Amino acid sequence: MVSTINPSIKIIAIVIPGLVLSLAFDILTPLVFLVFLLVVTFLFSGINLKKWFMFFIPLSLFSLGLAWTSMLHTDEKYAGGELLVHFWWIEITTGSLQVGISLALRSMCFIALTLLFALTTDATKLMLSLMQQLKLPPKLTYGILAGYRFLPLFKHELDLLRQAHQVRGVSRTKGVKGRVQRLKRYMIPLLANAIRKSERVANAMESKGFTGSRNRTHYHDIRVQKRDWVFLASMVSALALAFYLSYTLGYLNIFGRTF
Structure with missing residues (x-):
């Protein structure tokens, strides 16, 4: 279960995909990684799904609104391609549509990552892990x-x-x-x-002798175990696989440049 993963390792496993995924402006990369996150959340997290949807749906609606705004005001660098919709001042091209959908999917990935961490992490273990592992x-x-x-x-x-x-x-x-x-x-x-x-x-x-010194013993010893590294490796590998599939199929787009 994800709730048993060391909180410090879990932070790294959440932050790395969040930062790297922000570089992708195509649709396939965030879509593949979002599917992976949903599988992890539904099968291996132990999160109450009703509670998860109560957070995910409102935040996703906000991300869709953000994507719609981005679609209407896309930079000329990304707004190329065939004109799809032209109504009054609204112009939507294939490029702006891709940027909007990509932004929505990336936002959903960020939401899923955040919920995966927030709903499976105990606050006390998090603080102890930050003190013992991240110093x-x-x-x-x-x-x-x-x-x-x-x-x-x-x-x-x-x-x-x-x-x-x-x-x-x-x-x-x-x-x-x-x-x-x-x-x-x-x-x-x-x-x-x-x-x-x-x-x-x-x-x-x-x-009780608390001085704030770093050289102290701990009643609760938080350790990094093999399953923590497996979780980190699986998150990074899934992200690498998403980028590889996009690159192989010719969809990979990083800051408007297609590979």
Whole structure:
């Protein structure tokens, strides 16, 4: 399962295809890689598909809108080919159509990569892996982790504040002015509680010997195993295969240059 992959290796396996895929302006390359990502997501990730589609569909609609805009305003370098549509000021050629579809497919690949990482990675393991494998400073990683853990608490405290205001009959003025006033009433108590909690966490970490030094032992030892390298190799190989198929079939296009 993808959820068992070392988070640092998973980051590398996500970032490399994302960067390299941005060079391809043809349709076949991102399409082949998108099919591979869907296979990995549906068969080997363990992600709840309903949850995945709840994120993927809205973001894909946004990418389609972005592709439509790109299709209408394609640079002259990429807008060559036969004229397909001419209506008022709208002109769509085979070149602009290819750029638009390619952009949509690349955007979907980026979305699938992001969801594959976000929905299969535990925040605590991610921070520990960044500290142990990528050698990030412990002060930074533990600070990010503490802030992440505080988010649900802030939501709970905000709900309590709203309920307390309702019980005490605090007026809820409508409109923008009312929203600003409610924001002010909520901000001060939340900020005060955040300061108190951060001081408690800092004192607790200092009392347990946390100094921020890189030379430290870890209760949870995150290791890089053979399956992590297999996952990285499979992602890079699938990307290389997509480029190879596009090149072999004569579709490969990098920044407007066909190979």
